[in-house]
Amino acid sequence: MAAPHVAGLAAGMIGHYNMPAWATKATIIATAYDTGWGRNNAGWGKVDTLLAHYAINGGWSTWWWDQGTTGQVRYVDFTLAQTARRVRIVLTWPDPPAAAGASVARVHDVDLGLQWGTLTTNWSANMYSSSALQTVEVIEADNLPAGTYRVKVYSYNVGSVQPVAVTVKIIDGPLPPGITQTLETPHAVRPGDWFYAKAKAMAGSHVASSVYGSIALGAGLSLDGLWYARQGDPSSNLEWVWFPSPRDTTIGYYSPFAMNQGSIAAGYTRTLWWQVRAGSSEGTRSITYTVNSRNGGTGNVTRNVIVDGTPPTTDSPRFWYWLPGLRATTYCWTRDTLAGLNVDTAYYNYSRDGGTTWSGWIVTSCTGSTPTTDWQYMYADAVPFGQNSIARNRIAYAIADAAGNWAFSPVAAVWSPVSLQGTVQLQGPISMNYPITLEFRSLDGGGTFTRNITPDAAGNFNVPSLEPRRYTVHVKGRKWLARNVTIDLTATTSGGNLGFIFLPAGDANDDNSVDVFDLNLLVASFDASEGDASWNGGAADFNNDGAVDVLDLGLLISNFDQEGDP
Numbered sequence: 001m002a003a004p005h006v007a008g009l010a011a012g013m014i015g016h017y018n019m020p021a022w023a024t025k026a027t028i029i030a031t032a033y034d035t036g037w038g039r040n041n042a043g044w045g046k047v048d049t050l051l052a053h054y055a056i057n058g059g060w061s062t063w064w065w066d067q068g069t070t071g072q073v074r075y076v077d078f079t080l081a082q083t084a085r086r087v088r089i090v091l092t093w094p095d096p097p098a099a100a101g102a103s104v105a106r107v108h109d110v111d112l113g114l115q116w117g118t119l120t121t122n123w124s125a126n127m128y129s130s131s132a133l134q135t136v137e138v139i140e141a142d143n144l145p146a147g148t149y150r151v152k153v154y155s156y157n158v159g160s161v162q163p164v165a166v167t168v169k170i171i172d173g174p175l176p177p178g179i180t181q182t183l184e185t186p187h188a189v190r191p192g193d194w195f196y197a198k199a200k201a202m203a204g205s206h207v208a209s210s211v212y213g214s215i216a217l218g219a220g221l222s223l224d225g226l227w228y229a230r231q232g233d234p235s236s237n238l239e240w241v242w243f244p245s246p247r248d249t250t251i252g253y254y255s256p257f258a259m260n261q262g263s264i265a266a267g268y269t270r271t272l273w274w275q276v277r278a279g280s281s282e283g284t285r286s287i288t289y290t291v292n293s294r295n296g297g298t299g300n301v302t303r304n305v306i307v308d309g310t311p312p313t314t315d316s317p318r319f320w321y322w323l324p325g326l327r328a329t330t331y332c333w334t335r336d337t338l339a340g341l342n343v344d345t346a347y348y349n350y351s352r353d354g355g356t357t358w359s360g361w362i363v364t365s366c367t368g369s370t371p372t373t374d375w376q377y378m379y380a381d382a383v384p385f386g387q388n389s390i391a392r393n394r395i396a397y398a399i400a401d402a403a404g405n406w407a408f409s410p411v412a413a414v415w416s417p418v419s420l421q422g423t424v425q426l427q428g429p430i431s432m433n434y435p436i437t438l439e440f441r442s443l444d445g446g447g448t449f450t451r452n453i454t455p456d457a458a459g460n461f462n463v464p465s466l467e468p469r470r471y472t473v474h475v476k477g478r479k480w481l482a483r484n485v486t487i488d489l490t491a492t493t494s495g496g497n498l499g500f501i502f503l504p505a506g507d508a509n510d511d512n513s514v515d516v517f518d519l520n521l522l523v524a525s526f527d528a529s530e531g532d533a534s535w536n537g538g539a540a541d542f543n544n545d546g547a548v549d550v551l552d553l554g555l556l557i558s559n560f561d562q563e564g565d566p
Contacts, residue, residue, distance in 0.1 A: 009052060012049070023165035026091065026165040026166060028047050029136065032046055033207045056207075067163070073155075075150050079147070080145070080149065080170065084172060085142065085206075086140060087144050087169070088168075088171075090169075091129065094163055095162075108157060108159065109157040110154065110158065114139050123152065173206055177207060177208050178297065179203055183288075183302070184197070188305065189403055190405060191278055192280060193277070193403075194276065196275060197215060198273050200270070201264055201291050202264065202268070203265060209293060210294035214259075215272075216257075220281055221279065225242060228273075276305075284306050286305075311405040313407070314333070317396065318330060318412070327383060328385050329380065330380050330395050334407065336371075336373060339403040340373045342371065343368050345406075346364045350383050355411060364397075392444070421462050421498070422460075424501050434544065435453070435478070437450055438463065438473055443470040446469045469489060474565065483501050485501060505555040515560070525539070525548045535548075
């Protein structure tokens with residue numbers, strides 16, 4: 001198989017550079033690399049298409065000319081900018097055919113020399129090629145320091161003008177080249193998912209020969225097949241081939257667990273894309289990529305892939321603080337203990353009508369770094385609710401773990417407690433410091449509850465820690481008719497004010513009306529004082545002066561036949 005390979009390379013070189021055949025030959029030999037099999041087994045090495053076509057890792061230069069007859073010295077100079085690990089100089093020529101029956105097939109004898117230091121034009125040099133009965137002369141020199149060098153060609157025995165070619169190949173990096181490998185895998189996948197194990201092999205210098213890559217899969221993983229990409233990735237349509245994983249009974253069976261990656265020149269990579277599939281169970285799985293090279297040694301790299309089918313844990317969202325304009329900042333605790341959180345996938349959505357319609361999912365922030373397994377919190381800043389409503393404000397969060405499992409938080413109401421202030425004016429007493437009952441009747445589905453208060457002497461009161469809703473507040477004092485006041489506590493983050501509330505007197509039996517039953521109670525305790533047998537707890541003492549008298553009768557008469565707000 002070497003002949004068609006070299007023939008194709010030669011044809012490509014001639015087409016690329018339009019050099020004569022002997023110059024092409026010199027370039028191919030100079031850029032061949034040592035496989036380690038020895039000169040008797042592999043000559044000057046294995047030809048390499050990439051190194052021959054392009055100036056890689058030090059590069060090469062080729063000259064050709066017509067060499068004169070015996071005794072002529074021609075030369076070319078080259079300069080090393082830095083110490084070269086190896087310099088190979090190749091001289092070739094197309095020798096004329098020998099006479100029939102000649103004892104030696106070679107006709108012309110041309111020699112090769114290398115000089116440094118003081119450069120001369122005569123046939124003196126620091127190194128000479130070993131002359132042999134062939135038309136190729138080679139000098140190899142290791143660790144040449146930076147400087148200018150002269151390549152000399154000497155016509156030792158040339159009867160007529162002889163075309164010659166010289167190639168100088170410079171290798172900057174170490175020999176052997178050393179090979180490195182990388183393996184890219186996802187951090188985590190879900191059970192049953194397939195993913196790429198992307199394996200790259202690279203030469204440290206010069207060229208790594210006969211690179212062979214293989215993969216070993218830990219328990220819980222299987223192989224779908226192999227994409228072999230010489231240039232791009234499997235989606236780029238650049239010289240990639242799919243090798244499915246066949247049964248070993250298939251005709252022409254091959255194993256996609258390994259592939260010859262060829263020879264790799266410095267600065268280039270060869271990539272294998274193994275398509276791996278996760279099993280059904282969760283856990284950490286290992287993948288190992290091993291590389292063997294004829295001259296670059298052996299190495300391997302292992303990566304772990306987490307198989308995780310469980311979504312993260314999320315807490316119920318919580319209110320944090322308000323910003324101007326009734327914009328709320330909220331947060332939600334979350335955690336994933338196996339694959340870890342993908343903190344870049346945090347979202348929230350919100351509703352302003354109790355969950356009937358939603359905003360749509362909005363990207364938000366999450367603390368920590370992917371793939372953290374610690375508790376973190378997502379937070380939504382300045383959500384534009386425009387109201388502080390336990391009945392209407394709703395928020396929910398979503399986040400995925402590093403394997404792609406999504407979790408959705410419970411839907412939570414967003415609100416903060418508010419207070420309610422007001423001033424009660426009781427008809428009759430001088431001091432307002434008497435018990436009052438406030439019955440809160442929610443207008444947005446929150447039910448009914450009561451709070452018992454005692455205003456100060458001026459009638460002022462404050463009710464803390466109320467749910468922000470729309471209420472009808474039923475204000476009732478024993479002996480006074482009730483009044484209803486409607487208030488919306490969703491438009492504030494602090495509190496509301498019921499204002500001034502006047503409660504008419506005369507309701508001795510506390511049935512929220514002033515009628516004959518109240519009059520009867522007043523008559524029964526008329527002229528009684530606190531402590532008397534007929535005092536009846538002061539039910540008819542409407543002005544709270546400690547006696548039931550004409551003043552209380554006057555208050556009752558002023559409101560007779562009236563009812564309080566229901």
